[in-house]
Amino acid sequence: MALTVTDDWSMKNTNLPKRPTEAELAILNILWQRGPCTVRDVHDEMSTRGRIGYTTILKLLQIMHEKGIVLRDESERAHVYRPKRTQEQTRGQLVRDLVNRAFDGSASQLMMSLLGTGKVASPAELASIRQMLDEVDDGGAQP
Amino acid sequence: MALTVTDDWSMKNTNLPKRPTEAELAILNILWQRGPCTVRDVHDEMSTRGRIGYTTILKLLQIMHEKGIVLRDESERAHVYRPKRTQEQTRGQLVRDLVNRAFDGSASQLMMSLLGTGKVASPAELASIRQMLDEVDDGGAQP
DNA sequence: GCCATTCTACTAAACTCGTCGTAGTATTGG
DNA sequence: CCAATACTACGACGAGTTTAGTAGAATGGC
Numbered sequence: 494m495a496l497t498v499t500d501d502w503s504m505k506n507t508n509l510p511k512r513p514t515e516a517e518l519a520i521l522n523i524l525w526q527r528g529p530c531t532v533r534d535v536h537d538e539m540s541t542r543g544r545i546g547y548t549t550i551l552k553l554l555q556i557m558h559e560k561g562i563v564l565r566d567e568s569e570r571a572h573v574y575r576p577k578r579t580q581e582q583t584r585g586q587l588v589r590d591l592v593n594r595a596f597d598g599s600a601s602q603l604m605m606s607l608l609g610t611g612k613v614a615s616p617a618e619l620a621s622i623r624q625m626l627d628e629v630d631d632g633g634a635q636p
Numbered sequence: 637m638a639l640t641v642t643d644d645w646s647m648k649n650t651n652l653p654k655r656p657t658e659a660e661l662a663i664l665n666i667l668w669q670r671g672p673c674t675v676r677d678v679h680d681e682m683s684t685r686g687r688i689g690y691t692t693i694l695k696l697l698q699i700m701h702e703k704g705i706v707l708r709d710e711s712e713r714a715h716v717y718r719p720k721r722t723q724e725q726t727r728g729q730l731v732r733d734l735v736n737r738a739f740d741g742s743a744s745q746l747m748m749s750l751l752g753t754g755k756v757a758s759p760a761e762l763a764s765i766r767q768m769l770d771e772v773d774d775g776g777a778q779p
Numbered sequence: 780g781c782c783a784t785t786c787t788a789c790t791a792a793a794c795t796c797g798t799c800g801t802a803g804t805a806t807t808g809g
Numbered sequence: 810c811c812a813a814t815a816c817t818a819c820g821a822c823g824a825g826t827t828t829a830g831t832a833g834a835a836t837g838g839c
Contacts, residue, residue: 553798
């Protein structure tokens with residue numbers, strides 16, 4: 494794809510993780526929240542949000558397994574799936590990706606956009622952000 | 637799609653904007669940066685980043701026009717394209733989308749992830765963020 | 780006037796994503 | 810033991826995305 498925005502890599506990118514698709518992320522969210530799940534577990538959870546076929550979830554999880562997004566325990570008849578990467582890792586990846594694709598690599602511009610939506614106006618959120626900022630600033634000067 | 641995370645719609649969602657695809661966003665970035673462009677303008681800019689066909693860009697822009705993502709001035713032979721929505725609007729949309737899809741609707745959690753990447757450690761960026769935070773906090777109490 | 784260039788439109792191939800049906804195999808309840 | 814049930818694997822399909830080739834119209838240089 495000639496349109497990608499030049500992630501600075503150094504050849505042989507065979508093992509770098511691709512970002513999950515929409516449906517994959519929805520499944521990962523359930524896996525992170527509920528821990529290792531069978532197809533049925535995931536499907537039950539999904540079903541509370543809307544109509545979705547069992548085999549659809551099955552197929553998605555099989556594909557995610559092929560891609561290496563999830564790990565599979567096949568020791569029991571009902572295979573048990575769990576995420577390969579942590580939620581934090583994946584979130585970081587998604588954020589980095591968005592910063593590169595839409596914010597010219599500038600994290601602070603993303604912040605600005607975030608604050609500009611008015612969706613973050615809650616005082617609790619602001620306080621939380623300030624605290625994080627302080628922590629980063631304090632311990633940020635790495636030895 | 638039963639897997640979408642329940643955008644709260646109220647019927648007749650015909651006019652809500654969908655988020656641009658990867659290639660569309662790349663083109664929009666050029667349009668925002670350079671102002672209204674012909675297909676050739678966009679293609680020339682794209683060509684500096686990699687090999688890409690002229691008609692590929694043409695087709696993309698035609699599709700984007702059909703979708704209403706860009707506006708087209710056909711008064712000259714070489715049609716001139718410009719974004720329909722501002723960069724800020726689109727950025728806000730993308731950020732909101734990511735917050736909902738991957739951060740459980742919590743903007744502050746996105747902040748945390750952003751600060752955790754280490755990519756934002758630049759003092760200048762931190763200062764910039766602090767300032768933004770102050771401004772939001774100050775004028776945040778809407779009349 | 781004519782030929783090369785430039786532009787748009789049309790067509791379509793290759794690929795991904797999301798969806799699900801069907802088939803086959805293993806487990807289990809009566 | 811056998812029928813119902815539950816599970817995985819496989820295949821397929823429709824929609825959307827990205828890519829590009831080709832046709833045909835408009836323009837311009839000489």
